[in-house]
Amino acid sequence: MRKLQSCGCAVLLLLFSGCAVLPGNPDLPQRSDLFQLSNDAQLAYEAGEDAKAEQLYMALLRKTPNDPEIWFRLGNLYARAHRPDAAADAYQRVLSINNTEHRAWYNLGIVRLRQGWAAMMQAYGHSAPGTPVNTESERMIGHLERMPGLPAVNKNEAAAKK
Structure with missing residues (x-):
């Protein structure tokens, strides 16, 4: 009986080891x-x-x-x-797959902050001095320029683009 069990185990081992070398699905990319x-x-x-x-x-x-x-x-x-738009789309795709991916949340935040900064610079540069938009965009730029990771702010350049 023991000999029969040993023989059965050997046959199973051979069968299973053969499975490991069978070619995979050709439609799937190889590792x-x-x-x-x-x-x-x-x-x-x-x-x-x-x-x-x-x-x-x-x-x-x-x-x-x-x-x-x-x-x-x-x-x-x-x-x-x-x-930035393509970057944000890619980071959002990461988050749609894994919404706990902290690196994607962080990078998405940086991209969006930079986009906000650029929009405020445009608002400031295209608005007349003393108008509510000019005053508020200047105030927002002041807040944003204290944040690391954003470009250096030069409001004079933005004003020169008017």
């Missing part, structure tokens, strides 16, 4: 391909090759569209390239 693509995208990003990095990240997203890390990296790429 090594995804790793290489991700590595290439990160290297392009670090080298400042933004167009190449974006293409590689988009290729990754076609294979794994719900990967929050890829969306996060793409958001960082867009933020660095001064594409």
Whole structure:
């Protein structure tokens, strides 16, 4: 009886080990391909090759569209390239997948603050001195310029654009 059990276990082991070497679904991306693509995208990003990095990240997203890390990296790429709307969209995509991703919340906040700052600078620059919009936008700029991570404020340049 013991010999029969041992023989049965050996057969099961052979069957299960055979499963591990069966080819996977050809429609699914292979793990090594995804790793290489991700590595290439990160290297392009670090080298400042933004167009190449974006293409590689988009290729990754076609294979794994719900990967929050890829969306996060793409958001960082867009933020660095001064594409705030695209960056915000990418960070919001991260949050739609994982709403507890604190890095995406933080970066989205920074992008939105910068957009608010730019809008206030435009309001200030295009409004007549002493008007309510000019006064309020100047006040808001004063608050925003004390925040780290925002560009240096030069209200004289904004006023010169009038």
